[in-house]
Amino acid sequence: MTISPSRFLQQVLQATAPVSHPHDWHLASGVLARWHADNAVELLPALANQEGSHILLSCGIHGNETAPIEVVDSILADIASGHLPLQHRLLVLFGNPAAIRQGERYLDYDLNRLFAGAHRQHADAREAKRAAQLEQLAELFFSRAPAASTRLHYDLHTAIRGSVYEKFAIYPFLQHRAHDTTQLAWLRHCGIEAVLLHSKPANTFSYYTSYYHQAHAFTLELGKARPFGQNDLSRFTGIDQALRQLLSDTTPQLAAYQPGDYPLFRAKYDLIKHSEAFRLHLDANVENFTTLPNGFVIAEDGTQRYVAEGGKERILFPNPGVKPGLRAGIVVEPATL
Ligand SMILES: [Zn+2]
Structure with a gap:
């Protein structure tokens, strides 16, 4: 299955003429799109929703993990056309554009080991600048969310290898917070088959937003990595549907999380x-x-x-x-x- 990239992904893939940032762009649907950088677009609902959630979706943190990029891009295209009515503030981060263009996991250093300050120890790697930039973009986004509002971050990945559980989530170490069972129920709704509860701080993007911005943040591993255009997107229907429902406020009433719904593991x-x-x-x-x-x-x-x-x-x-x-x-x- 091949999809033609939307104007959003084209912007990221082509790295064409320099556009000054931030750059605002009104979509036909009434949504305001704001490019904060070459890899970062924020979408604001046509009607401001004071009660709304603040949702960060990141993809392409590993440049060869293309299926989540295609899923997110098709969601963006449908928001742009008005087919998907956006009800919450959304920031999409295409993590590592240079690696995405080359179809590589990373260029100099694994980007998802450089968050929570680790980029300072590897300042010569091209990914170090990206990690710092992504942290700044996430901070700016969540700093504009009212204190009591719901902050969500789903960092979408595919794994290099096969898995006994094809789709699984990593729940970053929470320090003093409790695991959120509403989120665990929503992960089940996405088709997640197992969750790893991390037991110590990490230099991942989801740990960064979880710890520093109190987001409900997860690394989601959604299947096996394949090149652009070679993904069987039907295998990603669960996350695609769940994200669309989340963004348009149409998630059905979900049964409460029950222990044993799916296996939990601890590192x-x-x-x-x-x-x-x-x-x-x-x-x-x-x-x-x-x-x-x-x-x-x-x-x-x-x-x-x-x-x-x-x-x-x-x-x-x-x-x-x-x-x-x-x-x-x-x-x-x-x-x-
Ligand atoms: Zn990955």
Whole structure:
């Protein structure tokens, strides 16, 4: 299935003549579109809604994860045409335009490891400037939301590999806040099959907006990454429909979240690649959430051994190709709220 990019995505992909920012653009639907930067467009409903939510959608944080970009772009096109009546303030961030244009995950450094200040430690990477810019854009957006209003951030991704649970969410570490069961019910409505409750701060975009701007923020992994135009968008219907309902205020009454609706996991520890001697003893194509048998040696790094315990642990995001010092995988275990 091929879609023709809307004027929004064209703007991001072509990086054409420099447009001064902010640049306002009235859509046929009465919605005001405001380009804040080459990768950032804010949409304001035709009728201001004091009770409305403030919704940040980000996609293309990893440049080769195209399906979410196509989903978001088709939503933007339908808002522009008036087909989808926007009821809430919306900011769309196309995370890493240079990497999107090249079809690469990143150019110099993984953008989704550079938030919450980490960009300062990698100032020479092109992604460091992007991380700082995305933080500023998110801060500006949420700073204009009244204190009591609902702030939402869904950071849309696809994974490099297959997964036992094709669609899953990562709930950033909340420090002192409780997990929000309304959000967990909404994730089920999106077709999310499992949720990882992160157990410590991270340098991801969703942790940044969750911690610094008190947003209900999630990283959503929605399937496998494929090049532009090769995505089977029918596999993304759940998130597409749920986002459209959210933006147009037409979400049906959802059943309350019940423990056991879908599996919850907690990050137990990270597999850190300390040196080039790091060896991961899993097949290169191993799926996310593959169960690790008790006693299985997951990885070795010189004298350090990572051994599975108990038989209920699972592997997430195994990637032995990362640079030394970085996370080469997460070992997770079943969790309850
Ligand atoms: Zn990603």
